[in-house]
Amino acid sequence: MNQISTLERIIRGVLIALVLVFFLFPIFWILLMSFQNNDQILRIPPSLFFEPTLQNYLALLTGRLETTAGNLDIAFMRNLGNSLLLSTCSVLLSLALGVPAAYAFARYKFRLGENIAFTLLSFRFAPPLLVLLPLSLFFKHLHLTDTYIGLIWVYQLICLPLILWIVRGYFEDISPDIEHAYRISGHGWWKTFRKIAIPLARPGIAAAGLLAFIFAWNNFIFALILASASKQPVTVGALAFVTASGIQYGQIAAAIVLSVTPTLLLALYAQRYLVEGLSLGAVKG
Amino acid sequence: MTSLELRNISKGFKSGKVLEDISLSVKAGEIVVVFGPSGTGKTVLLRMIAGVHYPDTGSIAIDGEDVTDASPEARGVGMAFQNFALFPHFSTFENIASPLEARETPPAKLKEQVGAIARMLKIDHVLGHAPRELSNGQKQRTALARALVAQPKVLLLDDPLRNVDAKLRYEMRLELPRLLRTFNAAVIYVTQDYKEAMALGDHIAVLRNGRIEQWAAPGDVYREPISVDVARLFGDPTINLLPCKLEINGTGSVTLLGRRAPVSGAYAYAAGRDLIAGLRPEHVVVTETAAPDAIPFDLDAVMPVNVRSVLYLRGPKGEELLATVGETEAAKFGRGHRKVWVRFAPSDLLLFDAASGQRIAPQVH
């Protein structure tokens, strides 16, 4: 269709602009709020023009908050650190566990493999609480409640299936003859895996890892149930932050901005792989 | 000294049995061609020798050592794949160097050996390129270089010229035997092209239905095919086949195309059997004028093929016959649509049993 009337072009442009406004405005507004103090926030009518202040961010970074009611210690930076720790370690572990398994599923057709793949796929769609609630009782017995190790293990439920589906497809796309040729040349299977399979599947592994990181970071319900205040990631921590009394709204906004920025940046960086990853390979990116 | 030896190899997949009781041996410096139409398990056989598949029964020995269960990297064979299977993320140099690198060859020696074989295969000027930048011919030479560089005892070539354009294929068909002789490896070469098989092989193993139907030198396979099917596979245009019956009246004769053709008395044991007579197109003599023993035929068409022509003949009872003649000969016949006379020498006949398809050999006393 090469003939597009000017009117249509204008309408299209207006609609796209409206769509952009709807989807980006909240992020934009919260960003603005994070640079405002309470007076500016409560001003009616709200205005786009104001004197920005960094005191919200400073308060979060230093962990000390001065309010009209006195000084308060905020451990929000710890929440940020927890998110970073949990997400990174979970992804690394799931890559270490998932990439070899994905290879096994791609290269060998064996019953156990199909069953594992099916179970993990099936539970991707099952309600998480179904597994989490009994698990929380088990953790109590195993003294794993409120431990990083317990949380990283549980996060595998989110990361591992993702790694398996995405990476398996990439391994399947590599012609087996290339691996055969490498082995016939005189290399063992481990070296073949390291030097041929993994490098050729690297885009898929990277995509899966990034996506797993984003999902792990954004997770809420797992940490809500199994983590205490000191181990909570930002998703839970921000909520607790809000419900605490005397908090300045600008700081809440700043906390949200800090919590959301990492995944947004990663998403922009990895957006090429997102389509394929999100649809679990139903659409080639 | 036998470099490679297969004994009673069988292999089946879920879809069915692919190979049945295959035995063969190849000496160092010998080229054995495994020939057969597609899907007959030639590639599976090669892969079993390489160690990619494992046989259900039977054994494989290289230089006397049993390698049936050995992993591919322990066998010391070189293999060139039909679709090249080059490592896309390695340079051409690194591709070729791979077997030497596996054997921990010191860098200086490695560079020298890779350079030497690249020069031999005329790809030394593309050593720095990535595989996707190479032409098909260069890719195939790289695959060959990779297979050869570590001087393997056994060399496996899986239809290497299949994906290469016709002109290059012809050139390489001349070059390959010379190249392979310098390496003194036991070579198994797989192909579907009978001309390639005859040009390259010291011996040909004709593979049909998972078994070796014939094992012979190229000339013997052509002149003395063991069955009708083998006779059909070798020769272009395909051999002419006509049903006939063998009669013995003192001397033997077969009635073919309405004429009685005398055959040696040594065929006496097959008297009364239904036979199929095979006559190669190049043995069909076509003349413009009648001659004694000649049979009248309709010449339907003349098809020029390179420097020969194929004549499409139709006999009085509708029998179809193909004949090949040289260019100058063909000129006489114009475009066809005329009557001609056909003769043949009875000694050129190949006789096959109609029921089993096996060739009948004259009985030697």
Place this chain on the structure above:
Amino acid sequence: MTTATPHAQTATRRPGRHRLTRRALPYLLSLPALLVCIGILIPFFTAVYYSMMRFRLNLPMMKGFIWFDNYISFLSDAAFWNTMSISLLYAFVTVTGELILGLGIALLLVRPTRINNAVSIMLLLPLMTAPALAALMWKLMTNPNFGILSYLVGLLGFTDFRWASDPSTALLTVVLVDVWVYTPFIMILLLAGLRSLPKQPFEAAALDGVPRSFVFFRITLPMLMPYIITASLFRLLDSIQQFDIVYSMTQGGPGDTLMVFQVQSYLEFFQYTNVGRSAALLIVLWAITYALSNLFIKHWLKLRERAHGPA
């Protein structure tokens, strides 16, 4: 000379030790994944077990096996039907809204120009926001004192619009957040689907001068149906189990207007410590999602095959 088979010499045989390690390799590689599987299945079956028990954490002595009583009691329980209806309503409203909006945006952006591609990348951002945090953002925006949305809505004449605190508008508010977060997902999927459709039918229609609405309803839509079905099922599955957004916004309130399945179950477990009932609720939800997911997987595999070639 012609022989049927060539002569082969004898060779010595070595034991097949390598065969075993070869066979075991795939199992060894997938061992960790198997452990995770077991780590999922054990709690799952435990939950099934609990769902058939009378089990309250604060009344351990009353623990007992009661078969399907929990489930039967649901049938006459108003709270259960409230949960069921709210969850279904939430799921259908969000998915319908996201589908229509997502399809519309995909159609707007279907031509692969630089601007359109940049816009679709920007539209990914809400999807990448943690739903719990998205709910918080909207909570701030709908705050009656300083929320920009409250202000704007006030300009339209709706003074004292209480958004999530008001039972009559609470559902609307959380649906709005859900649509904000998840529409981009459907949009991306449908956009990729639209761009992968074969060009010939459209070119032919343009040549024949077929009106655009006809093209859309009779050509585009039917060809896009597999993507629409897959995307809808996927979102339906997630939406009916929504927890993050609802919990962050109102913890199920006001009252029980937003008591969707997982929120209800969570509260049963942690507030009322009623493990048995909580588990039974989850099993009911699981049964629904299991049926839906089987349907989804069938369609998803078909799409996957189309994209990658047969497995």
